[in-house]
Amino acid sequence: MRHRLFRAGDFPGADGGWYIIRMSNGGRPEGAGPITRRVAGCCLVLLMIPTALVSYFWYTVWHADQVNSERQQAALNSILRRAHEQADDASRALTESGSGADADTLTGVIWRHSEAPLISYDPARHRFTATARRADFYDSKGVILGSGSVQIARCLRFTFTRGSGWVWTSTVAVRDYKECLPGTRIGSWAGTARSRIAEMSTVELTTAGVQRALDPTGKLGYFDVRSAARKGQTATITVLIHDTHGVGPAAGQCYRFVRDLGGEYGDDVTGVPLSTCPTAA
Numbered sequence: 001m002r003h004r005l006f007r008a009g010d011f012p013g014a015d016g017g018w019y020i021i022r023m024s025n026g027g028r029p030e031g032a033g034p035i036t037r038r039v040a041g042c043c044l045v046l047l048m049i050p051t052a053l054v055s056y057f058w059y060t061v062w063h064a065d066q067v068n069s070e071r072q073q074a075a076l077n078s079i080l081r082r083a084h085e086q087a088d089d090a091s092r093a094l095t096e097s098g099s100g101a102d103a104d105t106l107t108g109v110i111w112r113h114s115e116a117p118l119i120s121y122d123p124a125r126h127r128f129t130a131t132a133r134r135a136d137f138y139d140s141k142g143v144i145l146g147s148g149s150v151q152i153a154r155c156l157r158f159t160f161t162r163g164s165g166w167v168w169t170s171t172v173a174v175r176d177y178k179e180c181l182p183g184t185r186i187g188s189w190a191g192t193a194r195s196r197i198a199e200m201s202t203v204e205l206t207t208a209g210v211q212r213a214l215d216p217t218g219k220l221g222y223f224d225v226r227s228a229a230r231k232g233q234t235a236t237i238t239v240l241i242h243d244t245h246g247v248g249p250a251a252g253q254c255y256r257f258v259r260d261l262g263g264e265y266g267d268d269v270t271g272v273p274l275s276t277c278p279t280a281a
Contacts, residue, residue, distance in 0.1 A: 071139065088170065091169060093112075114158055117183045118187075120275075129158070129160075134154055135151050182251035186251065190255050196214055197210065197213070198259065226239065226240055227278050233261045238254060238256050239257065240252055255272065258272075
């Protein structure tokens with residue numbers, strides 16, 4: 001940097017005194033370095049703020065995914081653990097039933113422990129197969145809206161096989177969810193039948209009366225009432241429930257409903273699946 005000193009008379013428009021003119025010799029202007037560095041530092045800080053926010057957001061998303069995966073796996077493990085416990089309890093109960101128990105009794109034993117709405121029996125192989133949908137909930141960790149309850153479900157197949165000496169063994173397998181759809185629908189219709197039978201007048205508890213109550217228009221096609229009998233203070237109704245929504249062969253399950261006749265309108269009705277249904281009267 002060079003400096004030149006001009007007299008007042010030599011500087012146009014001057015009114016007296018001396019003036020110093022700083023002239024650049026091609027180098028960096030004096031005093032610009034600290035200002036430039038401060039501006040650059042401020043720009044760097046401004047750029048780092050959104051970068052830090054984006055990094056924090058993605059870390060939060062990743063952490064939430066990790067937590068949710070762990071909770072989902074824990075819920076799935078809980079479903080499978082309970083299923084194996086139910087299968088073991090059913091196997092012991094089947095073994096304790098002894099050699100005198102018929103297929104209907106054994107079907108009821110499996111239902112009480114597994115609550116599977118669809119149970120089939122293969123007499124040639126001495127094997128029962130039951131399918132049931134099992135669900136559990138876990139708290140999902142959210143990024144923006146917080147946590148919420150999420151359901152996880154699996155379709156399970158229970159297989160019970162009789163070995164030597166009337167000892168029953170069991171296996172549990174996870175199946176495609178479509179395999180549980182017929183049983184799920186049949187279970188829903190069984191619940192409907194149980195509720196309607198509980199609301200019926202005792203004088204209407206006949207085969208034709210129950211059929212009208214379950215299918216008033218005769219167009220549903222879900223219910224086929226096979227028998228209705230009264231003995232003492234109870235009424236026993238057997239109903240073959242069809243699943244007509246399936247693409248393949250229609251699935252069906254026979255249910256026996258037992259209602260307490262203690263009052264004009266009873267609400268104590270139990271429903272248990274059977275291996276076979278009586279012939280329609």
